[in-house]
Amino acid sequence: MSALVGVIMGSKSDWATMSHTADMLERLGIPHEVQVVSAHRTPDLLFQYAEQAEQRGLRVIIAGAGGAAHLPGMCAAKTHIPVLGVPVQSSMLSGVDSLLSIVQMPAGIPVATLAIGKAGAVNAALLAAGILGHEFPQYQNALKKFREDQTQTVLDNPDPRDF
Numbered sequence: 001m002s003a004l005v006g007v008i009m010g011s012k013s014d015w016a017t018m019s020h021t022a023d024m025l026e027r028l029g030i031p032h033e034v035q036v037v038s039a040h041r042t043p044d045l046l047f048q049y050a051e052q053a054e055q056r057g058l059r060v061i062i063a064g065a066g067g068a069a070h071l072p073g074m075c076a077a078k079t080h081i082p083v084l085g086v087p088v089q090s091s092m093l094s095g096v097d098s099l100l101s102i103v104q105m106p107a108g109i110p111v112a113t114l115a116i117g118k119a120g121a122v123n124a125a126l127l128a129a130g131i132l133g134h135e136f137p138q139y140q141n142a143l144k145k146f147r148e149d150q151t152q153t154v155l156d157n158p159d160p161r162d163f
């Protein structure tokens with residue numbers, strides 16, 4: 001099956017964070033693709049990627065970027081499919097710069113903004129599963145199973161001293 005989720009990131013250096021998105025999509029069995037695309041460094045490629053996303057069959061785009069993180073917003077400006085933004089933790093400002101760059105979109109062009117770093121990267125994949133779940137019940141079931149397993153793991157390990 002061709003990719004339903006496009007995972008893009010501003011730089012190879014974002015892969016340490018965005019690999020958590022890919023890992024979770026893999027775990028849920030959701031077909032996806034990953035690619036470095038930068039609004040700053042490869043603006044023409046970004047426009048082409050966003051403009052062609054829908055016709056290529058993508059249903060959701062997850063865009064991770066750090067610092068002056070314009071990638072998710074510019075991607076959202078060029079496509080109608082939902083864009084989920086993951087703020088990558090930058091070295092200088094700990095990702096607060098990334099978060100604010102992504103979250104403060106003007107009314108009319110939404111980006112669904114996740115938490116900074118790994119938590120946001122994982123949750124973006126789970127959110128994508130929820131969005132896809134209406135059209136593809138198998139991913140809704142995979143999401144439910146993930147949640148049930150997570151709950152059970154916590155219930156089975158109540159002692160915080162056991163690691």
Ligand SMILES: Nc1c(C(=O)O)ncn1[C@@H]1O[C@H](COP(=O)(O)O)[C@@H](O)[C@H]1O
Nearest residue numbers: 010011013038039040065066069070071
């Ligand atoms: N925020 C953006 C964009 C963009 O928004 O288009 N392109 C690259 N970057 C970010 O620059 C940071 C440093 O990149 P390098 O490590 O390549 O210098 C990365 O976190 C990347 O997401």
